[in-house]
Amino acid sequence: MAQSFREVLKSDKFVITSEIGPPKGTNIEKMLHHIDLLKDKVDALNVTDHQSSVMRFPSIGGCLAIKEQGGEPILQMTCRDRNRLALQAELLFAYTRGIRNVLCLTGDAVVVGDHKAAKGVFDLDSAQLLKTIRQMEAGKDLGENELDGAVEFCAGAIVTPEANPIEPQLIKFEKKIEAGAEFFQTQAIYDLEKFAKFMEYARQFPVKILAGIILLVSARMAKYMTENVPGVFVPQNLIDELAAAPKGEAINKGIEIAGRMIATIKEESMCDGVHVMAIGREEVVPDILKAAGLAT
Protein backbone atom coordinates (compact mmCIF):
# COMPACT_ATOMS: atom_id res chain seq x y z
CA MET A 1 0.00 0.00 0.00
CA ALA A 2 1.16 3.49 -0.77
CA GLN A 3 2.33 5.70 2.08
CA SER A 4 -0.34 7.55 3.99
CA PHE A 5 -0.31 11.32 3.82
CA ARG A 6 0.84 11.51 7.43
CA GLU A 7 3.78 9.22 6.62
CA VAL A 8 4.64 11.40 3.63
CA LEU A 9 4.55 14.47 5.87
CA LYS A 10 6.88 12.76 8.32
CA SER A 11 9.33 11.79 5.60
CA ASP A 12 11.81 14.26 4.15
CA LYS A 13 10.01 14.25 0.83
CA PHE A 14 8.98 17.55 -0.74
CA VAL A 15 5.22 17.20 -0.32
CA ILE A 16 2.84 18.03 -3.13
CA THR A 17 -0.88 18.41 -2.70
CA SER A 18 -3.46 19.78 -5.05
CA GLU A 19 -7.18 20.23 -4.97
CA ILE A 20 -10.36 19.16 -6.64
CA GLY A 21 -13.36 21.46 -6.95
CA PRO A 22 -16.59 19.45 -7.01
CA PRO A 23 -19.27 20.36 -9.56
CA LYS A 24 -22.52 22.20 -9.12
CA GLY A 25 -24.78 19.33 -10.03
CA THR A 26 -24.69 15.60 -10.42
CA ASN A 27 -22.46 15.51 -13.47
CA ILE A 28 -19.25 14.39 -11.82
CA GLU A 29 -17.47 13.32 -15.00
CA LYS A 30 -15.07 16.24 -15.02
CA MET A 31 -14.28 15.84 -11.33
CA LEU A 32 -13.58 12.13 -11.82
CA HIS A 33 -11.36 12.98 -14.78
CA HIS A 34 -9.39 15.47 -12.68
CA ILE A 35 -9.01 12.92 -9.88
CA ASP A 36 -7.79 10.33 -12.34
CA LEU A 37 -5.36 12.82 -13.84
CA LEU A 38 -3.88 13.97 -10.52
CA LYS A 39 -4.14 11.14 -7.99
CA ASP A 40 -0.79 9.60 -8.83
CA LYS A 41 1.03 12.87 -9.40
CA VAL A 42 0.49 14.31 -5.93
CA ASP A 43 0.71 13.04 -2.36
CA ALA A 44 -2.85 13.98 -1.53
CA LEU A 45 -5.82 15.77 -3.03
CA ASN A 46 -7.98 18.24 -1.12
CA VAL A 47 -11.64 18.44 -2.00
CA THR A 48 -13.11 21.87 -1.41
CA ASP A 49 -16.19 22.31 0.78
CA HIS A 50 -18.64 24.65 -0.97
CA GLN A 51 -15.72 26.90 -1.85
CA SER A 52 -16.51 30.61 -1.58
CA SER A 53 -19.85 29.59 -0.03
CA VAL A 54 -21.11 28.40 -3.41
CA MET A 55 -23.30 25.30 -3.02
CA ARG A 56 -21.75 22.28 -4.72
CA PHE A 57 -21.36 18.51 -4.62
CA PRO A 58 -19.94 17.80 -1.16
CA SER A 59 -16.32 17.45 -0.18
CA ILE A 60 -16.97 14.04 1.36
CA GLY A 61 -18.39 12.82 -1.98
CA GLY A 62 -15.27 13.94 -3.79
CA CYS A 63 -13.09 12.31 -1.13
CA LEU A 64 -14.90 8.98 -1.54
CA ALA A 65 -14.38 9.20 -5.29
CA ILE A 66 -10.65 9.75 -4.69
CA LYS A 67 -10.55 6.73 -2.38
CA GLU A 68 -12.35 4.62 -4.98
CA GLN A 69 -9.73 5.59 -7.53
CA GLY A 70 -6.89 4.72 -5.17
CA GLY A 71 -5.88 8.27 -4.27
CA GLU A 72 -5.29 9.95 -0.93
CA PRO A 73 -8.00 12.50 -0.10
CA ILE A 74 -7.92 15.46 2.27
CA LEU A 75 -11.43 16.23 3.47
CA GLN A 76 -11.93 19.97 3.70
CA MET A 77 -14.37 20.81 6.46
CA THR A 78 -15.67 24.27 7.09
CA CYS A 79 -17.69 25.28 10.15
CA ARG A 80 -20.04 27.40 8.05
CA ASP A 81 -22.74 24.85 7.25
CA ARG A 82 -22.82 22.32 10.07
CA ASN A 83 -23.18 22.49 13.82
CA ARG A 84 -21.07 20.37 16.15
CA LEU A 85 -23.35 17.34 15.83
CA ALA A 86 -23.18 17.31 12.05
CA LEU A 87 -19.42 17.91 11.98
CA GLN A 88 -18.72 15.06 14.37
CA ALA A 89 -21.09 12.73 12.52
CA GLU A 90 -19.32 13.44 9.25
CA LEU A 91 -15.96 12.74 10.86
CA LEU A 92 -17.27 9.36 12.05
CA PHE A 93 -18.54 8.58 8.56
CA ALA A 94 -15.34 9.76 6.88
CA TYR A 95 -13.25 7.57 9.14
CA THR A 96 -15.30 4.46 8.41
CA ARG A 97 -14.79 5.07 4.70
CA GLY A 98 -11.04 5.24 4.96
CA ILE A 99 -10.62 9.01 4.85
CA ARG A 100 -7.70 9.85 7.11
CA ASN A 101 -6.92 13.51 6.44
CA VAL A 102 -8.97 16.55 7.36
CA LEU A 103 -8.33 20.22 6.69
CA CYS A 104 -10.15 22.30 9.29
CA LEU A 105 -11.42 25.67 8.13
CA THR A 106 -13.71 28.31 9.54
CA GLY A 107 -15.29 28.80 6.11
CA ASP A 108 -16.12 31.87 4.07
CA ALA A 109 -19.05 34.01 5.08
CA VAL A 110 -22.36 32.90 3.62
CA VAL A 111 -22.97 36.30 2.04
CA VAL A 112 -19.99 36.03 -0.32
CA GLY A 113 -21.57 32.98 -1.96
CA ASP A 114 -24.62 32.06 -4.01
CA HIS A 115 -27.08 31.40 -1.17
CA LYS A 116 -26.84 34.78 0.46
CA ALA A 117 -29.93 34.35 2.61
CA ALA A 118 -28.71 31.11 4.22
CA LYS A 119 -27.89 30.86 7.88
CA GLY A 120 -24.17 30.78 8.61
CA VAL A 121 -23.66 28.24 11.37
CA PHE A 122 -20.17 28.75 12.86
CA ASP A 123 -21.13 26.73 15.93
CA LEU A 124 -17.44 25.82 16.08
CA ASP A 125 -14.43 27.60 14.62
CA SER A 126 -11.37 26.07 12.97
CA ALA A 127 -9.38 25.79 16.22
CA GLN A 128 -12.31 24.22 18.01
CA LEU A 129 -12.82 21.76 15.14
CA LEU A 130 -9.18 20.69 15.41
CA LYS A 131 -9.62 20.13 19.14
CA THR A 132 -12.81 18.21 18.48
CA ILE A 133 -10.89 15.79 16.28
CA ARG A 134 -8.32 15.22 18.99
CA GLN A 135 -11.05 14.67 21.56
CA MET A 136 -12.82 12.16 19.29
CA GLU A 137 -9.51 10.39 18.83
CA ALA A 138 -9.38 10.02 22.59
CA GLY A 139 -12.73 8.26 22.36
CA LYS A 140 -15.11 11.01 23.41
CA ASP A 141 -17.48 13.32 21.61
CA LEU A 142 -17.96 17.00 22.44
CA GLY A 143 -20.71 16.09 24.86
CA GLU A 144 -18.14 14.00 26.80
CA ASN A 145 -19.90 10.80 25.79
CA GLU A 146 -17.94 7.63 25.01
CA LEU A 147 -17.62 6.76 21.34
CA ASP A 148 -18.09 3.15 20.30
CA GLY A 149 -15.09 3.24 18.01
CA ALA A 150 -12.88 6.29 17.82
CA VAL A 151 -11.44 8.15 14.84
CA GLU A 152 -7.89 8.96 13.81
CA PHE A 153 -7.04 11.77 11.46
CA CYS A 154 -4.07 13.66 10.16
CA ALA A 155 -5.48 17.12 10.79
CA GLY A 156 -4.42 20.31 9.11
CA ALA A 157 -5.38 23.94 8.87
CA ILE A 158 -4.62 27.04 6.87
CA VAL A 159 -2.65 30.20 7.49
CA THR A 160 -2.32 33.48 5.60
CA PRO A 161 1.38 34.41 5.67
CA GLU A 162 0.86 37.83 4.07
CA ALA A 163 -2.14 39.04 6.07
CA ASN A 164 -2.19 42.59 7.30
CA PRO A 165 -1.93 42.95 10.24
CA ILE A 166 -0.09 39.66 10.53
CA GLU A 167 0.14 39.22 14.29
CA PRO A 168 -3.51 38.24 14.92
CA GLN A 169 -3.15 35.59 12.20
CA LEU A 170 0.04 34.28 13.78
CA ILE A 171 -1.63 34.05 17.18
CA LYS A 172 -4.39 32.03 15.56
CA PHE A 173 -1.79 29.90 13.74
CA GLU A 174 -0.24 29.03 17.09
CA LYS A 175 -3.64 28.31 18.61
CA LYS A 176 -4.37 25.92 15.75
CA ILE A 177 -1.09 24.13 16.42
CA GLU A 178 -1.95 23.85 20.10
CA ALA A 179 -5.37 22.55 19.10
CA GLY A 180 -3.74 19.75 17.13
CA ALA A 181 -2.88 20.90 13.59
CA GLU A 182 -0.11 18.81 12.07
CA PHE A 183 0.17 20.54 8.73
CA PHE A 184 -0.71 23.86 7.18
CA GLN A 185 -1.60 24.72 3.63
CA THR A 186 -1.09 28.44 3.19
CA GLN A 187 -3.14 31.03 1.40
CA ALA A 188 -1.66 31.77 -2.02
CA ILE A 189 1.80 33.29 -1.81
CA TYR A 190 3.53 35.13 -4.66
CA ASP A 191 6.23 37.11 -2.91
CA LEU A 192 8.82 34.53 -1.91
CA GLU A 193 10.89 37.00 0.09
CA LYS A 194 7.93 37.73 2.32
CA PHE A 195 7.15 34.05 2.51
CA ALA A 196 10.72 33.29 3.58
CA LYS A 197 10.26 35.73 6.44
CA PHE A 198 7.11 33.93 7.52
CA MET A 199 8.93 30.61 7.37
CA GLU A 200 11.71 31.94 9.59
CA TYR A 201 9.03 32.35 12.23
CA ALA A 202 7.02 29.21 11.41
CA ARG A 203 9.97 26.84 11.50
CA GLN A 204 10.08 26.91 15.28
CA PHE A 205 6.87 24.88 15.38
CA PRO A 206 6.63 21.11 14.87
CA VAL A 207 4.28 21.34 11.89
CA LYS A 208 4.66 20.91 8.16
CA ILE A 209 4.02 23.93 5.95
CA LEU A 210 2.87 23.57 2.37
CA ALA A 211 3.06 26.82 0.42
CA GLY A 212 -0.15 27.69 -1.40
CA ILE A 213 0.34 28.16 -5.13
CA ILE A 214 -2.63 29.47 -7.08
CA LEU A 215 -2.30 29.39 -10.84
CA LEU A 216 -2.59 32.85 -12.36
CA VAL A 217 -4.27 32.66 -15.74
CA SER A 218 -4.15 36.34 -16.70
CA ALA A 219 -2.92 39.74 -15.59
CA ARG A 220 -6.53 40.61 -14.90
CA MET A 221 -6.91 37.71 -12.51
CA ALA A 222 -3.66 38.65 -10.77
CA LYS A 223 -4.89 42.20 -10.26
CA TYR A 224 -8.28 41.00 -9.10
CA MET A 225 -6.70 38.68 -6.55
CA THR A 226 -4.49 41.41 -5.18
CA GLU A 227 -7.40 43.80 -4.87
CA ASN A 228 -10.08 41.43 -3.65
CA VAL A 229 -8.70 38.30 -2.03
CA PRO A 230 -7.71 38.90 1.59
CA GLY A 231 -4.03 38.28 2.23
CA VAL A 232 -3.10 37.75 -1.42
CA PHE A 233 -0.61 40.10 -3.04
CA VAL A 234 0.70 39.49 -6.52
CA PRO A 235 3.85 41.56 -7.05
CA GLN A 236 3.74 44.00 -9.99
CA ASN A 237 6.56 42.23 -11.84
CA LEU A 238 4.44 39.07 -12.08
CA ILE A 239 1.43 41.06 -13.27
CA ASP A 240 3.64 42.69 -15.91
CA GLU A 241 5.00 39.30 -16.94
CA LEU A 242 1.46 37.99 -17.47
CA ALA A 243 0.40 41.15 -19.28
CA ALA A 244 3.36 40.86 -21.66
CA ALA A 245 2.40 37.33 -22.71
CA PRO A 246 1.07 37.05 -26.29
CA LYS A 247 -2.69 36.79 -26.66
CA GLY A 248 -3.97 33.42 -25.47
CA GLU A 249 -0.61 32.60 -23.94
CA ALA A 250 -1.17 34.12 -20.50
CA ILE A 251 -2.14 30.78 -18.97
CA ASN A 252 1.12 29.25 -20.18
CA LYS A 253 2.95 32.15 -18.59
CA GLY A 254 0.98 31.47 -15.41
CA ILE A 255 1.99 27.81 -15.51
CA GLU A 256 5.61 28.89 -15.99
CA ILE A 257 5.41 31.31 -13.04
CA ALA A 258 3.81 28.69 -10.77
CA GLY A 259 6.38 26.10 -11.85
CA ARG A 260 9.24 28.55 -11.26
CA MET A 261 7.99 29.40 -7.79
CA ILE A 262 7.59 25.75 -6.82
CA ALA A 263 11.09 24.98 -8.12
CA THR A 264 12.58 27.83 -6.10
CA ILE A 265 10.70 26.81 -2.95
CA LYS A 266 12.00 23.28 -3.35
CA GLU A 267 15.57 24.19 -4.29
CA GLU A 268 15.90 26.59 -1.41
CA SER A 269 14.09 24.25 0.98
CA MET A 270 11.90 27.16 1.97
CA CYS A 271 9.18 24.93 3.41
CA ASP A 272 8.00 21.33 3.40
CA GLY A 273 6.05 21.30 0.18
CA VAL A 274 3.42 23.00 -1.92
CA HIS A 275 -0.33 22.97 -2.28
CA VAL A 276 -1.18 23.67 -5.91
CA MET A 277 -4.57 25.22 -6.63
CA ALA A 278 -5.64 25.62 -10.22
CA ILE A 279 -9.25 26.64 -9.43
CA GLY A 280 -11.25 25.29 -12.36
CA ARG A 281 -8.17 24.49 -14.49
CA GLU A 282 -7.16 21.30 -12.68
CA GLU A 283 -6.17 19.71 -15.98
CA VAL A 284 -3.06 21.90 -16.14
CA VAL A 285 -1.72 20.89 -12.71
CA PRO A 286 0.51 18.23 -14.32
CA ASP A 287 1.95 20.97 -16.57
CA ILE A 288 2.70 23.09 -13.51
CA LEU A 289 4.48 20.19 -11.84
CA LYS A 290 6.39 19.55 -15.06
CA ALA A 291 7.40 23.21 -15.23
CA ALA A 292 8.63 22.85 -11.65
CA GLY A 293 10.72 19.85 -12.63
CA LEU A 294 8.62 17.63 -10.39
CA ALA A 295 6.75 15.53 -12.92
CA THR A 296 7.26 11.83 -12.59
Added chain:
Amino acid sequence: MKSITKQKTFEEIEQQLDGFDRVYIAGCGTCTTMTKTGGREEVLEMRERLQELGKLVTGWTVIPTACDEMTEVAVKENNGAIQNAKCILVMSCALGVHKLSTYIDKPVIPALDTLFIGVEDGPGCFQEVCAQCGQCVLGETAGICPLTACHKGLLNGPCGGTDNGKCEVDKEKDCGWTLIYQRLQEQGRLDLMRKHHSPRDYNVAPRPRTTMIT
Protein backbone atom coordinates in the same frame (compact mmCIF):
# COMPACT_ATOMS: atom_id res chain seq x y z
CA MET B 1 -29.32 52.41 23.84
CA LYS B 2 -32.03 52.12 21.24
CA SER B 3 -33.99 49.44 19.53
CA ILE B 4 -32.96 50.03 15.91
CA THR B 5 -35.60 49.62 13.25
CA LYS B 6 -36.12 50.26 9.58
CA GLN B 7 -39.39 50.76 7.81
CA LYS B 8 -40.61 47.88 5.70
CA THR B 9 -41.13 48.67 2.02
CA PHE B 10 -44.49 50.25 1.41
CA GLU B 11 -45.35 47.34 -0.87
CA GLU B 12 -44.91 44.92 2.03
CA ILE B 13 -46.97 47.13 4.33
CA GLU B 14 -49.67 47.35 1.67
CA GLN B 15 -49.63 43.58 1.28
CA GLN B 16 -49.98 43.04 5.02
CA LEU B 17 -52.91 45.46 5.11
CA ASP B 18 -54.70 43.71 2.28
CA GLY B 19 -58.32 43.20 3.30
CA PHE B 20 -58.18 45.74 6.11
CA ASP B 21 -59.98 48.88 4.96
CA ARG B 22 -59.90 50.65 8.34
CA VAL B 23 -56.56 51.07 10.06
CA TYR B 24 -55.39 52.56 13.34
CA ILE B 25 -51.74 53.65 13.49
CA ALA B 26 -49.57 53.53 16.61
CA GLY B 27 -46.06 54.97 16.75
CA CYS B 28 -43.60 55.09 19.62
CA GLY B 29 -42.21 58.15 21.38
CA THR B 30 -38.93 56.55 22.32
CA CYS B 31 -36.67 54.53 20.00
CA THR B 32 -38.55 54.88 16.72
CA THR B 33 -38.98 58.61 17.31
CA MET B 34 -35.22 58.90 17.78
CA THR B 35 -34.48 56.83 14.70
CA LYS B 36 -37.16 58.62 12.68
CA THR B 37 -38.93 55.39 11.78
CA GLY B 38 -42.07 55.66 13.90
CA GLY B 39 -42.35 59.07 15.55
CA ARG B 40 -45.11 61.63 15.07
CA GLU B 41 -43.84 62.77 11.70
CA GLU B 42 -43.54 59.26 10.28
CA VAL B 43 -46.94 58.26 11.67
CA LEU B 44 -48.59 61.26 9.97
CA GLU B 45 -46.80 60.49 6.73
CA MET B 46 -48.00 56.89 6.94
CA ARG B 47 -51.54 58.12 7.56
CA GLU B 48 -51.37 60.18 4.39
CA ARG B 49 -50.03 57.29 2.32
CA LEU B 50 -52.68 54.91 3.62
CA GLN B 51 -55.38 57.46 2.83
CA GLU B 52 -53.98 57.72 -0.69
CA LEU B 53 -54.39 53.95 -0.88
CA GLY B 54 -58.04 54.39 -0.03
CA LYS B 55 -57.79 53.18 3.55
CA LEU B 56 -59.75 54.86 6.31
CA VAL B 57 -57.39 55.78 9.14
CA THR B 58 -59.62 55.70 12.22
CA GLY B 59 -57.03 57.37 14.39
CA TRP B 60 -53.42 57.47 15.41
CA THR B 61 -51.25 57.89 18.46
CA VAL B 62 -47.64 58.00 19.47
CA ILE B 63 -47.34 55.91 22.64
CA PRO B 64 -44.64 57.35 24.95
CA THR B 65 -42.79 54.01 25.21
CA ALA B 66 -44.65 51.29 23.37
CA CYS B 67 -42.88 48.41 25.13
CA ASP B 68 -43.78 49.41 28.69
CA GLU B 69 -46.82 49.00 30.90
CA MET B 70 -48.26 52.45 30.11
CA THR B 71 -49.15 51.13 26.67
CA GLU B 72 -52.26 49.61 28.23
CA VAL B 73 -53.37 53.06 29.31
CA ALA B 74 -52.77 54.46 25.83
CA VAL B 75 -54.84 51.65 24.35
CA LYS B 76 -57.72 52.37 26.75
CA GLU B 77 -57.61 56.11 26.02
CA ASN B 78 -57.84 55.46 22.30
CA ASN B 79 -60.23 52.56 22.54
CA GLY B 80 -62.95 54.13 20.39
CA ALA B 81 -60.77 54.70 17.33
CA ILE B 82 -59.02 51.35 17.84
CA GLN B 83 -62.32 49.48 17.99
CA ASN B 84 -63.42 51.28 14.86
CA ALA B 85 -60.40 49.87 12.96
CA LYS B 86 -59.94 46.41 11.48
CA CYS B 87 -56.26 46.30 12.43
CA ILE B 88 -53.48 48.27 14.12
CA LEU B 89 -50.42 49.24 12.09
CA VAL B 90 -47.59 49.56 14.58
CA MET B 91 -44.62 51.82 13.96
CA SER B 92 -42.60 50.77 17.01
CA CYS B 93 -40.01 48.05 17.30
CA ALA B 94 -41.17 44.45 17.65
CA LEU B 95 -41.24 44.81 21.43
CA GLY B 96 -43.98 47.40 21.09
CA VAL B 97 -45.81 45.31 18.49
CA HIS B 98 -45.76 42.42 20.94
CA LYS B 99 -46.90 44.58 23.83
CA LEU B 100 -49.80 46.03 21.84
CA SER B 101 -50.86 42.58 20.72
CA THR B 102 -51.38 41.62 24.36
CA TYR B 103 -53.80 44.52 24.93
CA ILE B 104 -55.72 44.60 21.66
CA ASP B 105 -57.85 41.80 20.36
CA LYS B 106 -57.32 42.80 16.74
CA PRO B 107 -54.56 42.01 14.26
CA VAL B 108 -51.41 44.03 14.93
CA ILE B 109 -49.29 44.61 11.85
CA PRO B 110 -45.65 45.68 12.07
CA ALA B 111 -44.68 48.54 9.77
CA LEU B 112 -41.05 48.20 10.77
CA ASP B 113 -38.36 45.54 10.91
CA THR B 114 -36.42 45.42 14.16
CA LEU B 115 -32.72 45.11 13.44
CA PHE B 116 -30.72 45.28 16.65
CA ILE B 117 -30.21 46.92 20.01
CA GLY B 118 -27.76 49.70 19.24
CA VAL B 119 -25.67 52.24 21.07
CA GLU B 120 -25.19 55.69 19.60
CA ASP B 121 -21.50 56.23 18.93
CA GLY B 122 -21.98 59.48 17.06
CA PRO B 123 -24.99 61.68 16.29
CA GLY B 124 -27.49 59.41 14.55
CA CYS B 125 -24.96 56.63 14.20
CA PHE B 126 -25.98 53.44 15.95
CA GLN B 127 -23.92 50.33 16.33
CA GLU B 128 -24.72 46.80 17.41
CA VAL B 129 -22.32 45.90 20.19
CA CYS B 130 -24.07 43.11 22.10
CA ALA B 131 -25.79 39.95 20.90
CA GLN B 132 -27.33 39.30 24.34
CA CYS B 133 -25.86 35.81 24.34
CA GLY B 134 -25.98 35.22 28.07
CA GLN B 135 -22.29 34.38 28.37
CA CYS B 136 -20.31 37.61 28.42
CA VAL B 137 -16.68 37.47 27.29
CA LEU B 138 -16.02 41.23 27.19
CA GLY B 139 -13.54 40.90 30.08
CA GLU B 140 -11.26 38.91 27.81
CA THR B 141 -11.80 40.83 24.61
CA ALA B 142 -11.08 44.39 25.71
CA GLY B 143 -14.76 45.32 25.82
CA ILE B 144 -15.42 44.44 22.17
CA CYS B 145 -17.82 41.54 21.70
CA PRO B 146 -16.46 38.99 19.19
CA LEU B 147 -19.89 37.45 18.81
CA THR B 148 -21.22 40.75 17.57
CA ALA B 149 -18.23 42.57 16.09
CA CYS B 150 -17.04 39.51 14.15
CA HIS B 151 -19.43 38.63 11.33
CA LYS B 152 -18.96 34.92 12.05
CA GLY B 153 -19.04 35.33 15.82
CA LEU B 154 -15.68 33.61 16.19
CA LEU B 155 -14.22 33.17 19.66
CA ASN B 156 -10.65 32.21 18.86
CA GLY B 157 -9.39 35.05 16.71
CA PRO B 158 -9.84 36.32 13.17
CA CYS B 159 -10.63 34.19 10.15
CA GLY B 160 -8.56 34.37 6.99
CA GLY B 161 -11.04 36.71 5.38
CA THR B 162 -9.84 39.79 7.21
CA ASP B 163 -7.90 42.30 5.17
CA ASN B 164 -6.28 45.51 6.32
CA GLY B 165 -8.49 45.50 9.36
CA LYS B 166 -11.68 45.08 7.35
CA CYS B 167 -14.17 42.22 7.08
CA GLU B 168 -14.61 39.93 4.07
CA VAL B 169 -18.33 40.62 3.94
CA ASP B 170 -17.96 44.38 3.52
CA LYS B 171 -14.85 46.49 2.99
CA GLU B 172 -16.52 49.24 5.06
CA LYS B 173 -16.94 47.00 8.10
CA ASP B 174 -14.13 46.74 10.62
CA CYS B 175 -12.82 43.29 11.40
CA GLY B 176 -13.91 42.76 15.01
CA TRP B 177 -10.87 40.68 15.82
CA THR B 178 -8.48 43.31 14.49
CA LEU B 179 -10.16 45.82 16.83
CA ILE B 180 -9.88 43.40 19.75
CA TYR B 181 -6.24 42.71 18.86
CA GLN B 182 -5.37 46.42 18.71
CA ARG B 183 -7.00 47.20 22.02
CA LEU B 184 -5.53 44.18 23.81
CA GLN B 185 -2.12 45.13 22.45
CA GLU B 186 -2.51 48.68 23.80
CA GLN B 187 -3.43 47.22 27.17
CA GLY B 188 -0.51 44.79 27.11
CA ARG B 189 -2.94 41.89 27.39
CA LEU B 190 -2.37 40.02 24.11
CA ASP B 191 -1.94 36.82 26.09
CA LEU B 192 -5.74 36.80 26.37
CA MET B 193 -5.96 36.32 22.63
CA ARG B 194 -3.81 33.21 22.91
CA LYS B 195 -6.26 31.50 25.22
CA HIS B 196 -8.31 28.76 23.58
CA HIS B 197 -12.02 29.29 23.96
CA SER B 198 -14.07 26.10 24.01
CA PRO B 199 -17.25 25.91 21.93
CA ARG B 200 -19.95 28.15 23.30
CA ASP B 201 -22.94 26.99 25.28
CA TYR B 202 -25.86 28.08 23.13
CA ASN B 203 -28.31 27.04 25.80
CA VAL B 204 -27.15 29.07 28.78
CA ALA B 205 -30.78 30.10 28.97
CA PRO B 206 -32.84 28.26 26.37
CA ARG B 207 -35.24 30.33 24.32
CA PRO B 208 -37.70 31.82 25.01
CA ARG B 209 -35.68 33.40 27.78
CA THR B 210 -37.49 34.67 30.87
CA THR B 211 -36.40 36.02 34.20
CA MET B 212 -38.15 36.81 37.45
CA ILE B 213 -36.70 39.54 39.62
CA THR B 214 -37.34 38.77 43.26
